[in-house]
Amino acid sequence: MKFLKFVLSLLLALGIYYGLNTKFGSIPPLGKFLDPAHGIWQNDKSESGETDGLELVGLEKPVTVHYDKHLIPHVFAENDHDLYFAQGYITARHRLWQMEFQTHAAAGRISELIGEVAINFDRGQRRKGMVFGAENALKKMQEDPETRQFIEAYRDGANQYIAQLDPSDYPVEYKLLDYSPEPWTTKKTALLLMYMTDMLAGGDSDLEYTNFLKKYGKERFDLLYPDFFDTIDPVIPKERDWSDWEVLAHDIPKGELPLDSISETMEKPDPDNGSNNWAVAPEKSYSGNTILANDPHLGLKLPSIWYAMQLATPEKNTFGVSLPGALGIIIGFNNDISWGVTNATRDVKDWYKIEFENEDRNAYRYDGQLKKTTKRIEEIKVRDGKTVFDTVVYTHHGPVSYDSDFKGNSQKIGYAMQWTGHIGGNNQRTFLELNKAKDYDGYMGALKHHVAPAQNFVFASATGDIALWIQGMFPNKWEGQGKFLMDGSNPDHDWNGFIPQEHNAHIKNPERGFVSSANQHPVDESYPYYVFNDGYETYRNRVINDFFKSKEKFDIQDFKDLHNNNYNLKAAELLPHMIENMDVSALSTEESEMLEDLKNWDFNNDIEKIGPSIWEAWWNKLVPLTWDELKVEDLALANPFQYQTVHLLKNNPDDTFMDLLDTPEKETAKDLFLLSFKQAVQDLQAWKIKNGDIDWGDYKATFVGHLLQALPAFSRFDLPIGGNSGIVNATKKDHGPSWRMIVEMSSPPKAFGVYPGGQSGNPGSKYYDDFIDIWAAGNYLELDFMQSKDQAQNVLFTQELNPKP
Numbered sequence: 172m173k174f175l176k177f178v179l180s181l182l183l184a185l186g187i188y189y190g191l192n193t194k195f196g197s198i199p200p201l202g203k204f205l206d207p208a209h210g211i212w213q214n215d216k217s218e219s220g221e222t223d224g225l226e227l228v229g230l231e232k233p234v235t236v237h238y239d240k241h242l243i244p245h246v247f248a249e250n251d252h253d254l255y256f257a258q259g260y261i262t263a264r265h266r267l268w269q270m271e272f273q274t275h276a277a278a279g280r281i282s283e284l285i286g287e288v289a290i291n292f293d294r295g296q297r298r299k300g301m302v303f304g305a306e307n308a309l310k311k312m313q314e315d316p317e318t319r320q321f322i323e324a325y326r327d328g329a330n331q332y333i334a335q336l337d338p339s340d341y342p343v344e345y346k347l348l349d350y351s352p353e354p355w356t357t358k359k360t361a362l363l364l365m366y367m368t369d370m371l372a373g374g375d376s377d378l379e380y381t382n383f384l385k386k387y388g389k390e391r392f393d394l395l396y397p398d399f400f401d402t403i404d405p406v407i408p409k410e411r412d413w414s415d416w417e418v419l420a421h422d423i424p425k426g427e428l429p430l431d432s433i434s435e436t437m438e439k440p441d442p443d444n445g446s447n448n449w450a451v452a453p454e455k456s457y458s459g460n461t462i463l464a465n466d467p468h469l470g471l472k473l474p475s476i477w478y479a480m481q482l483a484t485p486e487k488n489t490f491g492v493s494l495p496g497a498l499g500i501i502i503g504f505n506n507d508i509s510w511g512v513t514n515a516t517r518d519v520k521d522w523y524k525i526e527f528e529n530e531d532r533n534a535y536r537y538d539g540q541l542k543k544t545t546k547r548i549e550e551i552k553v554r555d556g557k558t559v560f561d562t563v564v565y566t567h568h569g570p571v572s573y574d575s576d577f578k579g580n581s582q583k584i585g586y587a588m589q590w591t592g593h594i595g596g597n598n599q600r601t602f603l604e605l606n607k608a609k610d611y612d613g614y615m616g617a618l619k620h621h622v623a624p625a626q627n628f629v630f631a632s633a634t635g636d637i638a639l640w641i642q643g644m645f646p647n648k649w650e651g652q653g654k655f656l657m658d659g660s661n662p663d664h665d666w667n668g669f670i671p672q673e674h675n676a677h678i679k680n681p682e683r684g685f686v687s688s689a690n691q692h693p694v695d696e697s698y699p700y701y702v703f704n705d706g707y708e709t710y711r712n713r714v715i716n717d718f719f720k721s722k723e724k725f726d727i728q729d730f731k732d733l734h735n736n737n738y739n740l741k742a743a744e745l746l747p748h749m750i751e752n753m754d755v756s757a758l759s760t761e762e763s764e765m766l767e768d769l770k771n772w773d774f775n776n777d778i779e780k781i782g783p784s785i786w787e788a789w790w791n792k793l794v795p796l797t798w799d800e801l802k803v804e805d806l807a808l809a810n811p812f813q814y815q816t817v818h819l820l821k822n823n824p825d826d827t828f829m830d831l832l833d834t835p836e837k838e839t840a841k842d843l844f845l846l847s848f849k850q851a852v853q854d855l856q857a858w859k860i861k862n863g864d865i866d867w868g869d870y871k872a873t874f875v876g877h878l879l880q881a882l883p884a885f886s887r888f889d890l891p892i893g894g895n896s897g898i899v900n901a902t903k904k905d906h907g908p909s910w911r912m913i914v915e916m917s918s919p920p921k922a923f924g925v926y927p928g929g930q931s932g933n934p935g936s937k938y939y940d941d942f943i944d945i946w947a948a949g950n951y952l953e954l955d956f957m958q959s960k961d962q963a964q965n966v967l968f969t970q971e972l973n974p975k976p
Contacts, residue, residue, distance in 0.1 A: 226975035229256055229327045234972040235960045236261065241952060242930040242938040242967070245481040247960035254484050255321045255498050257972055259328030262478060263355065266495040266932040267333065268342040269474045271352055272878060274359040274496060277301050277366035279551065284348050286554045294561050295437045297549040298577060300570040300593050301369060305361040307595025312361065318600050322357045325498050329355035343934060344879065363496035364599065368592045370469070372624030374439045375520040376706070378586070379809035381656040385430040386806075394819075395811035398703045399696055401818070404713050406515075406627055406641060406688040407676045409695045416674055418699040421649035424663030428655050429524040433586065434805040435578050441906055443896050444469055445708060446513035447734075448629040449687035449715060450637040452680060457726035461631035461916045464730045465502055465511025466908040468901045471875040473886060473940060475928025477501075477910045481957060487607040490922065490956050492910050499602040502912060504922060504956075507609040508632045509914040513688045515625035515641050518705045519591040521652075521666070523568045523659035530582045532564050532574070536660040542567065568659060569593055587659055589666065591644050596622025611636045611679065618642045619672055627688035633916040639686040640677040641693050645670045648701045670700050685719045687712070689899075709814035710740040710897045727923070730913045735949040736899040742786050743774040745817045749789075752824070753844040762852045776900075777893045778868030787870070787895065788855050792847035793820075797840075799832050813897070867893060874905055875927050875943060877934075885934040890927075892947040911951065919958055923951035 234257045237245040244261050248254035263270065275281055279296030281289040296302075312318045333352050345352060384392050446467040453459045469476055477492035482500060491503015502511050527544075528534040534541040544564045551559040564571040566587045574585035597620050604617035614630045618640055621628075625643030630636070646653070646666040657664040676694050678686060691712035694702060718733055719725070750770060758766060765785050772782025797816060801808040810816070819826060824840035831838050838846075855865055863869065868891045877885035894900030894907065901907050912924040927946045931938040945952065957963050 224971040224973055226973050227256075227260065227328070227331045228975045229324070229331065230972060230974040232974065236970045236972065237957065237960065237963045237966045238968050238970070239955050239965055240967050241479075241941070243479045243481070243955075245483070245955070245957045245960075245963065247483045249484065251321060251484060251486075252324045254482055256324040256328035256331075258480065258482060258493070258498060259325035259330075259355070260332050260972065261328075261480070262493065262495050263329040263332040265930060266474055266478055267329075267352060268344040269878065269932050270329070270355070270359070270363070270496045272344070273366050274362040277305065277362040277369070279549070282551055282553045282556075282559075284350060284554060287556045290551060290553060290559055292438075293551045294549070294559070294577060295572075297551070297561060298563055298570055298572040299369070299437065299588065300563075300572075300590065301365055302362070303547070303565075303570065304368070304590070304593045304595065305358060305365040307593060308364060308598070309358055309361040309595075311595045311597040312357070312599055315597055315600060318597055318603065319357075321498055321603065322360050322599065325360065326355050326357050342932060347879070347882075360496055360498070360599070363494060365592065367494065368598075368624045370440050370624075371444055371514045371626070372517075372519055372590075372592060374442060374444075374516075374706075375518065375522070376809045377520075377522045377654065377656055378433050378436055379807050380654055381428070381430060382432050382806055382808050383801075384655060385432060386803075386808075395815055396704065397815065399692065400704070400709060400812075400814050402709070402713075402814075403692050403695055404716050405695050406639065406691060406693045406712075407678050407698075408681055408683060409697070410682070411676075411678055411694075411697075413697060413699050416699055418674070419647065419668075420699075421647065421652075421667060421701075423649050423651060424661070426658065426661060426663070429658050431524055431584070431586075431656060433573065433578070433807055436807050437572065441470065442706065443901065443903065443906055444514060445516070445690035445901070446511075447687075447689045447711060447715060447899060447901070448511040448513045448627065448639075449685060449719065449733075450509075450629050450631040450639075451719065451725050452637050452684045453635045455684040455719070455723065455725055456915075457724050458915065458917065460633070461509075461635060461637055462725065462727070462730060462913065463504075463509045463511060463629060463631040463637075463916070464734065464911075464913045465513070465629065466734055466901075466911045467502070467512065467514075468907055469909040471873070471902075471905050471907055471909065471927050473875055473877045473928055473934075474932035475909070475926050475942075477926050477928070479924065479926070479930065479954075482606065483957075483960075488956075488958065489606040490954060491912065492924070492926065497602070498599055499606045501602055502910060503606075504914045504916075504920050505606065505608070506633065506919055508605075508614060508630060509916060509920065509922075510605055510614065510631075511629045511912065513627040513629075514690055515627050515643060515688075515693060516690050516705055516707055517625040517641075517643060517645055517693070518653050518703065519623060519625055519643065519645065521568075521589045521646075521657060523566070523587045523589065523657050523664065525566055525568075525571055525585040525587050525659040527583045527585065532571075532585070535566060535585075537567075538660070538662045544571075566659065568665075586656070591623040591625075591646075594622050594644060596620060596644065598622060610634065611638060614638070615640070627693075629686060629688065631914070631916055633918065633920075636680060637686050638677065638679040639688060641675055641688075642672075643675070645675065645700075650701050651703075652701070654703055674700065683720070687715050687719065689715055704812070706812055708897070709812070711899050711901065714738055714740055714899050727913060727915060727921075731923075731949070731951065733899060734908070734911050734913075735894075737776040737893040739774045739776050739783065739786070739895070739898055741813065741817065741897050742772075742783075742790075745820065746774075746786060748821050749793075749844045749848075752841050753848065754841065757845060758849075759852075761856065762849060765852050765855065766848070775893075776867055776895050776898055778866060778891050780867050781865050783867040783893075783895070784865040784870040785851065785855065788851035789848055792850040792854070793843060796831065796843050796847050797828065800828060871895065871904060873902055873907070873947075875940070876905055887940055887943050890943065890947045892949075908946075911946070913951070919956055922954040922956060924954050925951045
C-alpha cells in the first residue's frame with residue numbers, strides 16, 4: 172500500500188529514538204512503550220490455552236468455539252445473530268489494530284495517528300469519495316433488516332472485546348503510535364468494504380489516456396492501447412453465444428472530447444491486484460467431484476489481509492477466509508457449494524471536466540444551463556497540529572477530486588469522478604447469502620446484490636455444476652465512453668443506465684469442462700455490450716487454460732502444481748526474439764557469459780535459477796528506454812500495456828517510439844536490446860558485489876512486511892519463493908497470492924488452504940507468521956471442516972461464549 176511510505180518515513184525516527192519519558196511530536200514516550208507493566212512486553216504472549224468461559228452482553232445463547240492447532244476458530248452458534256456477534260468478538264480479539272487501521276486509511280484519518288505528513292493522503296481519500304461511498308453503502312445495508320441486524324451484532328461483539336481491554340492489553344501498534352482503540356461501528360464495516368473496493372477497482376487511466384491522445388493523436392493511441400489484443404483467451408469462452416439477447420445500443424454522441432492535461436493524479440492501487448480462479452467439472456475430475464481453486468493476488472502484509480474461520484449454525488456450515496471488519500466468509504465453501512473471486516478489472520470509474528460558473532463553485536455548466544453543486548466540508552484532524560478543513564465540491568457525476576485547491580490549476584475548472592464505488596450497494600449481503608447457498612440458484616441470487624468492485628465469481632457445487640459470473644454494476648456505455656476525460660456539461664456523456672444484471676457475462680457448465688479467470692479480457696468481440704481494454708492480463712490466463720486443455724483428468728496435486736507454476740510466458744514469447752536480434756559482437760566477456768546463462772534458461776522463474784534475474788533486470792531496463800517519450804515533466808502519462816509493448820518490439824522494430832529522445836542517432840528495437848542488456852548486466856554486477864548470488868530467490872527477495880513497514884522485527888524477509896508478476900505463481904517482491912485455496916466438493920468437502928501470515932495479529936505470538944514458510948514452500952494446510960461441535964477432533968482448546976445475565 173503506497174500510502175504507508177509516509178508511515179515509513181515517520182517511524183524511521185524510531186531509529187534514533189527519544190528520551191525515556193519525553194514525547195516528541197507524535198512519537199510515544201519510550202518509557203511508556205517499554206513499561207514492563209503496560210508496554211510492549213505485555214504483548215509477548217501466546218493465545219493457546221485460553222479456555223475460560225466468557226460472559227458477553229448481547230449474546231442470546233451459548234456459542235462454542237473450537238480452536239484447532241493453527242489457531243483457526245471453528246464457531247458453532249445456535250442462530251445467525253450470535254454467530255456474527257461471536258465473529259466480531261473473535262476477530263477483534265486477534266486483529267483489532269488491523270481492523271481499525273485499515274478503516275482509518277479508508278476514511279482518510281491517518282493524520283490523526285501520525286501527523287501532518289499524512290495530510291495529502293487523507294485529502295486524497297476524502298476527494299475520492301471514500302467516506303461518501305461507505306455512507307451510501309451503509310444506507311443500503313441498513314435498509315435490509317437482516318443485514319442491519321447482523322452488522323450490528325458484529326459491531327456489538329467487537330465492542331464487547333474492546334470494552335474489556337486494559338491499556339496494558341492493547342495491541343502493540345497502539346502502544347507504538349501511542350493512541351487508544353475507539354469503538355467499532357457499522358460505518359467502519361462499510362469503510363472496510365470500501366477499502367477493498369478501492370483496492371480492486373480504484374485504478375483508471377482516463378486522464379493519462381487523454382494526455383496521450385492530446386500529445387500523439389488517435390492513430391498512435393489505438394496502436395498502443397487497443398480494445399482487443401491479437402491473442403485473446405477470454406474469461407468467458409469464445410464459443411459462448413449471445414445472439415438471443417435483446418440489447419439496447421447507444422449511438423456515439425456528437426462533439427469533441429475535452430483534451431485537458433493534468434500533471435499529477437492520485438496514487439492508485441497496485442496494477443497487479445488480481446487473482447486466479449478455476450473449477451473443473453465432474454468429467455475432468457479424477458474423483459467425479461467438482462474441484463475449485465482460488466488465489467487472490469494482493470499486497471503481502473502482516474497481519475494478513477485474511478483471517479481463516481469456520482462459521483456454523485444448525486442451518487449452515489461455512490469455512491474459508493474472512494476480512495477483519497466484515498461479516499461472513501468472503502472466499503470459501505460449505506457442504507453444498509464452493510466459491511472464489513478474481514478482479515474483473517472493468518472500467519467503472521470515469522472522469523468529467525467541470526466548468527464552474529465562477530470561483531465560488533456553487534454552480535457548473537450542464538446542458539446549456541447552470542446546475543447547483545453541493546459541498547462537503549471534510550474535517551481532517553492532525554496529530555499535534557491544526558485541524559485541516561477541505562471543501563470538496565460534489566456534482567451529479569460525483570466528487571470534484573481535482574480543482575484549484577488540490578492538484579488543479581484553474582479556479583473555474585475541476586475534474587469530477589463518477590465511480591460505481593459511490594453507488595452504495597449491499598455487498599455484505601452477497602457474502603452472507605453465499606455462505607448459506609446450496610446450489611447454482613442460491614449462488615446467482617447472492618451475486619445480484621454485488622455492485623463493486625467488479626469481480627469474477629467462480630462456483631462449483633456438490634451436485635456437479637460449475638459456473639463463472641462477471642458480476643458488478645457496469646455502465647452501459649457507447650463505444651469509447653470512459654476511455655478519456657469527458658465533457659461534464661454534455662448530457663450525452665453521462666452514464667445512461669447499466670447493463671442488465673442477467674446480461675453480465677457468464678457461463679455455466681461449458682463444454683470444455685472447466686471455467687477459469689485470471690484478470691484477462693472478460694469476453695471476445697462478439698459480446699454485445701461495449702467493453703474496452705483496461706489493461707487486462709495476457710499471460711497467466713493462457714498458461715492456466717492451456718493446462719486444462721492438456722489432459723482429460725485433474726486431481727488435487729494438479730491444482731497445487733498449477734498454483735505454484737512458475738512458467739514465464741512473457742519471457743518465452745519475447746526473449747528468443749531479443750537474443751536473435753541483438754548485436755552480440757559488442758558484448759564484453761561478462762556480458763557474453765550472462766547472455767549464455769540466459770540462453771540456457773527454461774523460462775521457469777524458480778528460486779535457484781539465475782535466468783529469471785537476468786531477464787527481469789533486462790526487461791526493467793528495456794521498458795523505460797522504449798517509452799522514454801512518456802516521461803514528460805508535469806504531464807501524467809501511462810505506459811502502454813505490456814503485451815502491446817512486446818508486440819511493438821517484435822513487429823514494429825523501426826517505430827519512431829524506438830528512437831531515444833536524448834541521442835542524435837536513430838535507434839531501433841535492436842539498438843534498445845543491446846543498450847538495455849548492457850545496463851542490466853552492469854546493475855547485476857553491482858548487485859552481486861553488494862549481495863552475492865543473483866539466484867532468483869535472492870534477487871527477488873520476497874518479503875511480507877508489517878502494515879507499518881518501518882518495523883522489520885514485525886516482518887519476514889528473503890522468503891524462498893519463485894514466480895513473479897504475469898506468472899500463475901504471481902509472487903513479486905511484496906505482492907502475490909494472499910490466500911491459496913483448493914476445495915473438492917466431496918461429502919463432506921476436502922479442502923486445502925494457506926496464506927502468508929498467521930491467525931494472530933500479535934507479533935509476540937507464535938501464530939503471527941507460522942503459515943509463511945508453508946506458503947513459500949508451495950504447501951498447504953489441510954482444513955479441518957468440522958461437521959458439528961460435538962464431533963470436533965484435533966482441538967487445541969475450546970472456549971465457551973455465554974450470554975451475560
